[in-house]
Amino acid sequence: MNTQPKSWYNMELEHVPYALAGHNVPWVLAARQSAFARFAAHGFPTRHEEEWKYTDVSVIGRRTSLAPDNIPPDPSSEAKLLAWALASEDIHLMVFVNGHYAPGLSMVGDLPAGVRMTSLADMLDDAADLPESLFDQQHKHTIFAALNNAFATDGAVLNLAPRTVLKAPIYLLFIASGHGVAIYPRNIVVAGDGARATVIEHYMGTLDAHNFTNVVTQISLSAHAEIEHCKLLQEGPAATHIAGIHAEQAADSHFVSHIFSLGGRLARNDITAQLLGRGCHCTLNGLYLLDDRQHMDHHTRIDHLAAEGVSREHYRGILDGESRGIFNGKVVVHTGANKTDAHQANHNLLLSRQAEVDTKPQLEIFADDVKCTHGATVGQLDDNSLFYLRSRGIDAELARSVLIYGFANDIIGRVGVPDLRTRIEHLVLERLPQGDQIKELL
Amino acid sequence: MLTVKNLHVAIDDNGNGKKILRGIDLNVKAGEVHAIMGPNASGKSTLVQVLAGREGYQVTAGSVRYLGQDLLAMTPEQRAREGVFLAFQYPVEIPGVSNALFLKTALNAMRKYHGLPDLDAMDFLSLVRKRMKHVGMDEALLSRAVNEGFSGGEKKRNEILQLSVLEPKLAILDETDSGLDIDALKLVADGVNDMRSPERAIVLVTHYQRLLDYTVPDIVHVLSQGRIIKSGGPELARELEQHGYGWVEAESTARQVA
Numbered sequence: 001m002n003t004q005p006k007s008w009y010n011m012e013l014e015h016v017p018y019a020l021a022g023h024n025v026p027w028v029l030a031a032r033q034s035a036f037a038r039f040a041a042h043g044f045p046t047r048h049e050e051e052w053k054y055t056d057v058s059v060i061g062r063r064t065s066l067a068p069d070n071i072p073p074d075p076s077s078e079a080k081l082l083a084w085a086l087a088s089e090d091i092h093l094m095v096f097v098n099g100h101y102a103p104g105l106s107m108v109g110d111l112p113a114g115v116r117m118t119s120l121a122d123m124l125d126d127a128a129d130l131p132e133s134l135f136d137q138q139h140k141h142t143i144f145a146a147l148n149n150a151f152a153t154d155g156a157v158l159n160l161a162p163r164t165v166l167k168a169p170i171y172l173l174f175i176a177s178g179h180g181v182a183i184y185p186r187n188i189v190v191a192g193d194g195a196r197a198t199v200i201e202h203y204m205g206t207l208d209a210h211n212f213t214n215v216v217t218q219i220s221l222s223a224h225a226e227i228e229h230c231k232l233l234q235e236g237p238a239a240t241h242i243a244g245i246h247a248e249q250a251a252d253s254h255f256v257s258h259i260f261s262l263g264g265r266l267a268r269n270d271i272t273a274q275l276l277g278r279g280c281h282c283t284l285n286g287l288y289l290l291d292d293r294q295h296m297d298h299h300t301r302i303d304h305l306a307a308e309g310v311s312r313e314h315y316r317g318i319l320d321g322e323s324r325g326i327f328n329g330k331v332v333v334h335t336g337a338n339k340t341d342a343h344q345a346n347h348n349l350l351l352s353r354q355a356e357v358d359t360k361p362q363l364e365i366f367a368d369d370v371k372c373t374h375g376a377t378v379g380q381l382d383d384n385s386l387f388y389l390r391s392r393g394i395d396a397e398l399a400r401s402v403l404i405y406g407f408a409n410d411i412i413g414r415v416g417v418p419d420l421r422t423r424i425e426h427l428v429l430e431r432l433p434q435g436d437q438i439k440e441l442l
Numbered sequence: 443m444l445t446v447k448n449l450h451v452a453i454d455d456n457g458n459g460k461k462i463l464r465g466i467d468l469n470v471k472a473g474e475v476h477a478i479m480g481p482n483a484s485g486k487s488t489l490v491q492v493l494a495g496r497e498g499y500q501v502t503a504g505s506v507r508y509l510g511q512d513l514l515a516m517t518p519e520q521r522a523r524e525g526v527f528l529a530f531q532y533p534v535e536i537p538g539v540s541n542a543l544f545l546k547t548a549l550n551a552m553r554k555y556h557g558l559p560d561l562d563a564m565d566f567l568s569l570v571r572k573r574m575k576h577v578g579m580d581e582a583l584l585s586r587a588v589n590e591g592f593s594g595g596e597k598k599r600n601e602i603l604q605l606s607v608l609e610p611k612l613a614i615l616d617e618t619d620s621g622l623d624i625d626a627l628k629l630v631a632d633g634v635n636d637m638r639s640p641e642r643a644i645v646l647v648t649h650y651q652r653l654l655d656y657t658v659p660d661i662v663h664v665l666s667q668g669r670i671i672k673s674g675g676p677e678l679a680r681e682l683e684q685h686g687y688g689w690v691e692a693e694s695t696a697r698q699v700a
Contacts (some may be wrong), residue, residue: 395519441550
């Protein structure tokens with residue numbers, strides 16, 4: 001073990017858990033302390049580790065304190081406006097500012113019987129309703145999950161009783177406010193047998209601030225449960241965002257994950273799904289739209305642990321400027337997961353010579369009678385298509401935007417909630433030259 | 443409307459300029475329908491691509507005037523906005539972009555250029571629906587991605603739909619008849635016939651005479667080895683059908699020798 005003092009380390013960090021939610025509950029404090037000890041011993045990953053080969057996280061802790069802010073500041077007016085606009089929509093809205101629940105900006109509304117939506121901090125302080133195993137998940141995932149376990153301030157806990165169906169989406173808006181702030185949200189979704197819901201996580205940074213967000217979302221699906229999860233990453237241009245989305249699926253459950261990575265300087269998303277029961281369906285979709293010096297890394301892992309599972313993965317990247325994209329998609333078909341049907345695709349569009357993408361599909365099969373395919377491409381805009389559009393009177397710049405929009409639309413079109421699909425479509429178009437024109441014509 | 447004079451075009455063939463067109467002269471007036479026929483590799487497609495403004499061709503001599511302007515100096519979108527339309531031999535598939543969005547973007551780009559306001563969604567829809575019915579296109583194809591998964595006939599009809607929505611002054615149809623069954627061919631021909639007007643010129647580029655049975659041209663040109671070797675009335679197309687291209691080529695060679 002490396003015994004040299006870590007550059008980010010200071011004595012005060014060890015004391016952070018004493019000031020966080022649940023510090024009066026012995027098992028919560030103990031879980032946080034043990035998670036911090038694990039993190040402190042290992043430190044941040046370096047590029048010598050295979051899983052972090054392309055993503056250098058040494059910037060974390062240099063310009064940002066690692067300790068979470070314990071007092072939520074006022075969010076920016078732009079963030080408030082978005083929260084207010086969202087509050088009027090048919091959604092159940094929870095707003096978090098710097099990782100702390102902001103009831104004043106939220107609009108949870110009426111929830112059907114059997115559905116509970118709570119702030120994690122409240123649950124930790126009480127600790128009666130929260131099973132220890134749900135909170136203490138540090139050993140399951142990356143070292144950032146341990147750090148999150150140690151420092152998680154708040155987040156949403158959604159509990160769906162068996163067969164409850166939530167028609168309106170749960171919308172979790174995370175606002176980063178202020179400079180150099182460390183933000184540790186933690187979300188927990190537990191869906192009972194046959195329960196159905198859509199959960200949206202939207203991260204937004206409005207300032208050019210060196211904030212650091214480290215979030216973990218865990219989703220547990222009982223038999224026949226159906227969860228559609230959609231993450232919108234719209235952090236500020238200097239922000240660092242490290243996230244884990246981890247699903248565990250019981251038999252015949254359906255899990256759909258979408259991620260739209262649009263804003264942020266450095267981002268890493270680890271998305272995992274464990275298909276524990278027979279006949280699970282798992283779909284992971286993603287779009288990264290990058291420019292300037294943005295760096296976004298998506299690591300996905302699907303473990304087929306039972307028979308007759310179906311997984312589909314569609315990731316696309318659009319890279320301009322000097323941006324860098326990484327897609328690493330691993331599918332493991334374990335012994336006994338016979339008749340697995342897995343398909344994975346990653347397609348990338350490079351719009352500049354300086355942009356770079358590394359794509360690595362990985363398939364490991366230890367079962368029989370399986371159908372597994374994967375494919376990855378890296379290309380440029382098609383000259384033939386450009387000429388076709390231009391020959392219809394569309395100028396070259398708009399023609400390029402139309403083609404880029406079309407490429408992105410393959411992923412956007414997979415989102416199930418129409419309002420959300422439109423919102424994402426607009427966010428993407430706002431990034432494209434003359435995109436407002438296309439927006440008007442849709 | 444269109445005056446092509448002594449047009450010479452070469453393409454870059456592994457560093458060597460390969461001559462494709464060797465002195466084309468063509469004069470198309472408003473209201474006329476011309477057919478340009480010729481065997482494979484005679485230069486038909488090159489002529490069409492050069493007129494539409496595709497990159498990768500070098501004009502080594504000659505000129506093309508369109509409505510008094512130097513056509514070759516214009517970008518593809520300028521040509522389109524000035525009223526030149528090319529129906530593609532191989533219409534391009536554009537995944538993720540609906541046919542409706544494509545048509546609307548094109549139509550509004552044209553309208554904007556001519557100082558007209560954007561067509562609103564309702565007006566656009568009623569216009570396109572009417573035209574779709576006319577060319578025998580299923581309305582469902584409007585919300586599908588451009589040409590993606592379309593049959594050969596649907597792709598060609600989609601070209602004719604664009605032609606009828608964009609209402610160009612000069613329409614060039616590149617092998618629009620190829621790969622069509624007889625019913626589709628009739629629909630396409632009807633679509634073209636509807637577009638005939640005293641203000642509009644139409645150039646049909648084709649290998650076969652079939653389309654010309656339904657859309658009778660005013661003037662037929664035979665293109666061979668980069669030159670127009672014979673021009674005549676619609677009867678020329680029927681003679682070609684009977685005797686093949688070899689007959690005109692032989693006649694042309696004999697004339698040159700004499």
